[in-house]
Amino acid sequence: MKKTDDSAGAAGSNAIKLKVNGTARVFDIDNTKLPDWIEKLALKSDRYPYDKKLPQQEYEKTLETLQAELVKLQAWMQKTGGRVLALFEGRDAAGKGGTINAVRQNMNPRSARNVALTKPTETESGQWYFQRYVSQFPTSGEFVTFDRSWYNRAGVEPVMGFCTPEQHAHFLREVPRFEKLIVREGIHFFKFWLELGQEMQLKRFHERRHSPLRNWKFSPIDVAGVTKWDDYTEKRDQMFERTHTEHAPWIIVRSNDKRRARLAVIRHVLLNVPYPDRDLDAIGKQDKLIIGEGPRFLAG
Incomplete structure (x- = not known):
């Protein structure tokens, strides 16, 4: 029973x-x-490996060190014309916006921008699905983050009935080819999935709902999505199976503790873009309990 x-x-x-x-x-x-x-x-949901959050003082000290490296990375990009494109996906309340803010906090906003698109206009709905995203891609020297991306069609849209099964299936077939073009173009391309436990999601929804400063982040679609946890899990797993590729792998970050998640994301970028004068000792090693590649990490 x-x-x-x-x-x-x-x-x-x-x-x-x-x-x-x-x-x-x-x-x-x-x-x-x-x-x-x-x-x-909440904190231990989804087999999270830590009993406590990373201490605030340790987090802030490490974050400042990593952000200083991001400033060096950006200076190299502006000098050489390098381009970075990082998209952030995950369930609602997984911490995408806060992680993006931590990445961009001390970067020059003139060449580090975030993209958070609203629902397609009537004109955009009639275009090639990827078209409105491509128009936001980085130009020479730019670091661009996407707070949700074309992967809406792999999760939110099919679960909530915003696309047809045929559109969903077509997307899953085409996206690996699309992303191969991005990599061949020479763009440093990252796909981050922030993984969240169910109890932690409920806790964050509750905090949003009752916060006088952040209640704007809580919407009716969040309420509707709470009961569709298993549907989202099914679509997530299907997305990983079809779109995790050697040229564009999914980097999965366990995000019940936002502090550890943010540090892991920044480290991954710094360790995978070979800019000169990179201080590997300052960057440090990844916590393999928190971050890994592809669905095998999620299942482990």
Whole structure:
């Protein structure tokens, strides 16, 4: 018999019935009190390897060191015309925006920009699917990040019914060829997937909903998506199977602790773009418990 936990309190208009690791739960996003079961399980959800977050002081010191290396990388790019394109994908509340901000925080904004596209216009809907993304690609000397990307068609769109099954299947066939063109063009191309545990997602949604500064980040589609965890997992796994390639691998980052995730992402970029005067001792080694390549890492 499945367990049930209604510890969120009296159900309100946004009370959601869902299963979390096989247990039936009721989660009321409007209740200001976070349920005890979420608080207890959030950090360790999805087999996260650490019991505590990285200490703030250690994080800030390491981040400053890595950001100084990013400034050196950007100076080399501007001198040589190098181009970097990094896209960030993951479930809602995985920390994509915060990670991108950590990457770009001390870079020159004139040549380091972020792209976060809204839903396609009527004109864009009639174009080649990749067209509006290509128009945002980096020019000489630019470092461009995408907060979500063409991979909307691999996750959000098929799960929420925003594309047809035929469009989804066509996308999965074409995207490896499309990304091979990016790499052949000489662009340093990164695909980051920020992995998030289910209880941690619920905790972050709750924080957004009740924050006077960040409640704009919580939307009705977030509520709808909470009950579709398994659907998103299925589409994620299919996406990895079809689009993880040697020329454009998925880099998966366990992101229950945002601090460790941000450092891992920056390190990966610095270790994979061979700019001169790179200080490998300052950059340090990757935490292989946090970051890895492809679906095998996720399954391990």
